[in-house]
Amino acid sequence: MDVRVLLVEDEKRLADLVKGGLTGEGFAVDVAYDGRDGLWMAKENDYDVIVLDVMLPRLNGYAICSKLREAGNWTPIMMLTAKDGVYDEAEALDNGADDYLAKPFSYVVLLARLRALVRRGGKERPVSLTVGDLTIDPAGLRCRRGETEIALTPKEFAVLHGLARRPGEVVSKSELLAQAWDFSYEGDPNIVEVYISALRRKIDLPFGRTTLVTVRGAGYRLEAA
Amino acid sequence: MDVRVLLVEDEKRLADLVKGGLTGEGFAVDVAYDGRDGLWMAKENDYDVIVLDVMLPRLNGYAICSKLREAGNWTPIMMLTAKDGVYDEAEALDNGADDYLAKPFSYVVLLARLRALVRRGGKERPVSLTVGDLTIDPAGLRCRRGETEIALTPKEFAVLHGLARRPGEVVSKSELLAQAWDFSYEGDPNIVEVYISALRRKIDLPFGRTTLVTVRGAGYRLEAA
DNA sequence: AAACGATCTTCAGGTTGGCTTTAGGTGGCG
DNA sequence: CGCCACCTAAAGCCAACCTGAAGATCGTTT
Numbered sequence: 001m002d003v004r005v006l007l008v009e010d011e012k013r014l015a016d017l018v019k020g021g022l023t024g025e026g027f028a029v030d031v032a033y034d035g036r037d038g039l040w041m042a043k044e045n046d047y048d049v050i051v052l053d054v055m056l057p058r059l060n061g062y063a064i065c066s067k068l069r070e071a072g073n074w075t076p077i078m079m080l081t082a083k084d085g086v087y088d089e090a091e092a093l094d095n096g097a098d099d100y101l102a103k104p105f106s107y108v109v110l111l112a113r114l115r116a117l118v119r120r121g122g123k124e125r126p127v128s129l130t131v132g133d134l135t136i137d138p139a140g141l142r143c144r145r146g147e148t149e150i151a152l153t154p155k156e157f158a159v160l161h162g163l164a165r166r167p168g169e170v171v172s173k174s175e176l177l178a179q180a181w182d183f184s185y186e187g188d189p190n191i192v193e194v195y196i197s198a199l200r201r202k203i204d205l206p207f208g209r210t211t212l213v214t215v216r217g218a219g220y221r222l223e224a225a
Numbered sequence: 226m227d228v229r230v231l232l233v234e235d236e237k238r239l240a241d242l243v244k245g246g247l248t249g250e251g252f253a254v255d256v257a258y259d260g261r262d263g264l265w266m267a268k269e270n271d272y273d274v275i276v277l278d279v280m281l282p283r284l285n286g287y288a289i290c291s292k293l294r295e296a297g298n299w300t301p302i303m304m305l306t307a308k309d310g311v312y313d314e315a316e317a318l319d320n321g322a323d324d325y326l327a328k329p330f331s332y333v334v335l336l337a338r339l340r341a342l343v344r345r346g347g348k349e350r351p352v353s354l355t356v357g358d359l360t361i362d363p364a365g366l367r368c369r370r371g372e373t374e375i376a377l378t379p380k381e382f383a384v385l386h387g388l389a390r391r392p393g394e395v396v397s398k399s400e401l402l403a404q405a406w407d408f409s410y411e412g413d414p415n416i417v418e419v420y421i422s423a424l425r426r427k428i429d430l431p432f433g434r435t436t437l438v439t440v441r442g443a444g445y446r447l448e449a450a
Numbered sequence: 451a452a453a454c455g456a457t458c459t460t461c462a463g464g465t466t467g468g469c470t471t472t473a474g475g476t477g478g479c480g
Numbered sequence: 481c482g483c484c485a486c487c488t489a490a491a492g493c494c495a496a497c498c499t500g501a502a503g504a505t506c507g508t509t510t
Contacts, residue, residue, distance in 0.1 A: 169364040190498095425487095
């Protein structure tokens with residue numbers, strides 16, 4: 001049971017190096033030297049993980065990534081970003097990548113991250129959730145109301161995510177607890193209320209909306225309207 | 226086991242193109258060139274997925290979609306929305322479509338999305354109940370009379386739900402008690418009357434209706450008329 | 451190591467709104 | 481006419497909920 005890897009990288013020297021290394025580690029590696037070939041191969045075959053350079057001839061890494069996700073392909077993707085910067089990371093994850101690595105990278109780090117990615121598996125998950133004009137990006141701890149970016153803490157995000165996965169439906173406090181906290185959380189359920197309060201202050205109040213609704217005795221509901 | 230597709234599209238050139246492409250991919254494609262034929266074929270045959278253009282002669286895509294859903298047909302539907310601003314995606318999904326694609330679309334994308342739709346088997350049949358123009362959504366603890374949303378408390382909802390599950394039938398007070406309250410409720414059975422009263426004030430009175438009928442000595446009945 | 455900032459969690463006071471009971475009223479039915 | 485089932489407005493009670501603030505925890509910086 002080999003791990004099948006697709007490597008899309010135009011620098012032939014680097015591509016060969018990585019391929020050699022990974023092959024030695026027991027990976028089955030295919031290489032594509034430009035974006036369009038890479039996209040085609042990714043669609044044609046079933047890989048366990050895809051390594052994508054960002055800057056590629058004919059079709060860049062971001063585009064490949066979004067196109068795959070759009071096509072319902074949720075193979076784990078690692079992006080190799082040329083420039084080191086926050087902007088690149090954000091863009092990579094925005095486009096549906098699962099992890100990224102800034103060039104130049106150490107081979108050992110690549111290997112470790114790849115293994116982590118494969119282990120995590122490519123569970124099917126949407127690139128982003130949308131509830132009305134609220135978009136939630138599960139890859140990063142961020143969300144946007146229209147064009148306005150909203151910073152969320154990890155827990156706030158977890159709660160919002162739990163609600164957004166079932167828009168318009170009532171999600172009970174205990175469901176939120178089970179999802180955003182450990183399964184067997186022993187603490188005060190009031191904590192959910194605290195986070196609901198914080199979320200409202202961020203996603204509703206500044207916009208004069210009330211999309212996060214309390215359903216007394218039942219739970220909370222996130223509405224599109 | 227072919228995948229059976231119904232394509233409802235009046236632009237003959239486009240229809241033939243798509244049909245050709247999909248046939249080549251192993252789909253069994255039927256084409257209808259106007260809305261009424263499309264609806265008829267959708268009802269007559271059992272398709273795995275239906276592709277609906279929005280703007281169609283004789284009966285538009287939205288109408289076909291709602292009519293099918295009304296008739297209890299939950300075949301996955303993909304809507305093709307012309308991007309002229311009159312119709313938008315949200316409307317497509319509101320009408321019960323499972324996915325939409327804005328024209329002009331790439332054939333590859335259409336193919337991928339269709340496959341995803343078929344794989345998922347479409348939206349789960351909503352569990353909402355309908356009694357005449359009254360719809361009850363247990364997942365969201367909401368109910369509507371026509372387009373008007375009605376706010377209900379959990380107990381009110383529980384009672385209404387108990388009635389709506391058996392539309393037109395008499396449901397006894399003790400059945401309602403057993404269902405909406407704990408099995409062994411020790412309180413005053415008059416409470417049911419109180420809630421019936423509250424419900425009437427919300428779902429009948431404002432609409433000049435009397436759908437929630439008392440059957441003296443037997444219980445209550447929720448009527449479609 | 452110490453200090454710091456951010457986040458998480460707990461706590462407590464205040465408020466609200468739904469649940470239930472009560473009680474007087476209505477109307478069907480013998 | 482009187483009984484009984486049902487209707488419904490009103491009010492008290494209590495649990496659920498909101499929220500500001502303080503304490504606890506964790507990771508990062510100095």
